[in-house]
Amino acid sequence: MATLQEIADWYQERADRHCGHSEWFEITQRDVNTFADVTRDWQEIHVDPDRAATGPFGAPVAHGFLVLSLITFLTDSLLDLDWSESGLNQRLDRVRFRAPAVVGRGLRAGVTIVSSRSRPRGYLELVLSISIEAEDGSVVCTAEQTRLYQVRTDASLPRFPVLETETPRAKTRP
Template identity: 40%
Template sequence: MGDVGDPSQPARVFAHPEALIAAVGEALGRSAWLQIDQPRIDLFADATLDNQWIHVDPERAQHGPFGGCIAHGFLTLSLVNFFLPQIVRVDGARLGVNYGCDKIRFPAPVRVGARIRGVGQLLRAEAMEGGVQAWIRVTVEIEGEAKPGCVADTISRYYL
């Protein structure tokens, strides 16, 4: 189900959660490329009960607005969790959890066969009781396309 290549830029490693605070505004790593194929889209459609034809009917989608099947926006978003550990690693944390997102956009469709990767930027980081909360923008680039498939401002909590 889609190839996963070597990351083009290894994860940015922080020795401890507090180190994130000093790095606000800086670029993080880039994930490996991941190919989006029809079986992955079909599995996502089955899991979410979203079987809209633009995602799962290649013959009909060929004559639709995108010239073929496209990934669900929420499939692209869900892969941000796959990309994040390739983009940033926080050592010294007892636990890291996904706390949510502030803003999510889907500027361009991700077509079947496209390769995507996550690129990170540390937007904000603040101390909180028991750890650090970090806002990381993950831009899901589409190989060869000017616009990304998704831009998500994620919120992660790193507990000491």
């Protein structure tokens, strides 16, 4: 059994290390349209492929907040979270939208562990530096995400994050 402090120390020992990249995830027009319906953001650059083709990006692009909402999905395959009971997204800092996420192209996430520490009420705080990149090599978005996790009573130390040379676990689309 591993304690909260032992797990926090395990991640902290890996601070400043790149954990690798997630599998590629294709942003579809259906994804963008569904997100537009939920958020009521129906700008033509997102939802009208014909009009978007004549716009600044030459094709429809995903909403920036859609890209942000995929961070947890894209990054969880790079972290062993079997020790956690539940997780909460606490904050996003230093968010920058650097390039458009063109519909029909793949995105993936790169993760670096920034820090880890135990917090009150049995939470582990994990801070990650995240870079979302497109298939053409452009960086779409960067952010620093802080997550809080409750540790399971039967937790063991994590077996990984993926560190540079290993292959991430595949994750299926929800």
